[in-house]
Amino acid sequence: MKNKNLYNYILGIADNSLILGQRLGELCGHGPSLETDIACTNMSLDLLGQVRSYYQYAAKIAEDGRTEDDIAMLRKEREYFNVLLVEQPNTDFGYTMARQFLFDVYHFLMLTELEKSTDLNLSAIAKKSIKEVSYHKRFSSDWIKRLGDGTEESHSRIQTAINDLWTYTDELFHQTEADKVMVAEGVGVDVTKLKDAYYEEVNAILEEATLSVPESKYFQKGGKQGIHTEHMGYLLADLQYMQRTYPNMEW
Amino acid sequence: MSEEQIKNLEEQFEARIARDEKIEPKDWMPEKYRQTHIRQISQHAHSEIVGMLPEGNWITRAPSLRRKVALLAKVQDEAGHGLYLYSACETLGISRDELYEQLHSGKAKYSSIFNYPTVTWADIGAIGWLVDGAAIINQVPLCSTSFGPYARAMVRVCKEESFHQRQGYEIMLKLCNGTPEQKEMAQDALNRWWWPSLMMLGPTDDMSVHTEQSMKWKLKRKTNDELRQQFIDQTVPQADILGLTIPDSDLKWNEERQSYDFGEIDWDEFWQVVKGHGPMNNARMKARVGAWERGEWVRDAAMAHAEKQQERKNKQVV
């Protein structure tokens, strides 16, 4: 592969959307109301639409005959580069919204920068995605506020979810080897520079939601290097089921 | 109102329907009309919502990204159909919560077809092709039904259902042009979904209780048996194109009738499923009730938040 770094860089972004889209897809038909059900499906659709553009581009760069689906569904767990945050399960609607919110704020900041990329493909995908993601961010932050302010039960549930998922936020700002090369080339986003704006925005919304900002300074990492939590294998078993059971067929 | 006045109103009402005028929620209507419509529209809405479950079962396992996105969009459309239909039903003076309550308690019915399991990917193709196909045959006549909100909802729903049907057929076509294993998967799905799809068009005319009144109110334009025949005549050539065999050894073109003759439907199976004892009745209800119960704290929170917001606003005004 001529441009392994670009390829890996694209996967780093796309895998986040794929895994989160997959998680949201699990909920379709099982939401707390029809309206939230439709909204979660919408976010899943947006993310998977973005994923297709990224992987189609990655397939072009890979030049090894693999398709978007081969890239999406036929890698080993260790070859997925998504952050640990997005693979966390739909424990309850609180966790689903907390995961979404903690990712959306990052995703929006990242895309805003990616839109300025010198790589015109990435810039175009970012430009299209950013509108969708700004809607996701509004939806998830509104729910954080609603659940924080709502009832005693909802307040305590959403606080628990935020506390539990907080440990996965720091990884969003870790740079991979591919990141460093791509940043130097003007293609990639320097995620380390997004950190302050991220916590400022997240903390402000938590405060508005009458929630406390977790104080823990211990964070988890590994997703970006392909070392995932125990949840990931099961998610991939679903995602890859057809491609693994019926290899080399068209659908 | 005297009996005579009511009788007068009823006559005027029936005359309006006969003239093809639409009845709107604020118009006077006989209580029986209201109740019949609540029953039918809510049953339809519940079918859309419960129908999300068998197809939703394959979202995480769809074989390609393109198929995953299309399936998500389809299931989301069904949620949208549920939403318009519940809204249409609410105009008759019943709340969505009451309607859910009827579904969860088993008082309200939904289409029995969704009590069958989706066991392979080909089932997603077969459902689109056959189940959405049968739904269209049932529903196109409703686009000109007498109750305005229902008729308008159906226009939109039918457009999307025909898209679903083409999409389902396309899944089948791809399988049938694929490997022998894929074609076998398609045949197996047709074998399992064919008869339940025929049953979906309702019991035979001699067993159907509501037909006459429903015809008058344009809730029905053709009888169940006529619709079933239309479905079969339309679907058999489509199966031929796929190279699949309809699982009915009595199926034969009848030159004289210009229609297909077909074999005996297992009505015992139909009634078993209608009465709640199909393969997935229990699982479907548990999934619906479970989602509702697990979502209670979320709905409560949203309500409490909205009330607090309102209070805060009121205080500001004062």
Ligand SMILES: [Fe+2]
């Ligand atoms: Fe529908």
Ligand SMILES: [Fe+2]
């Ligand atoms: Fe329908």
Ligand SMILES: [Fe+2]
């Ligand atoms: Fe449909």
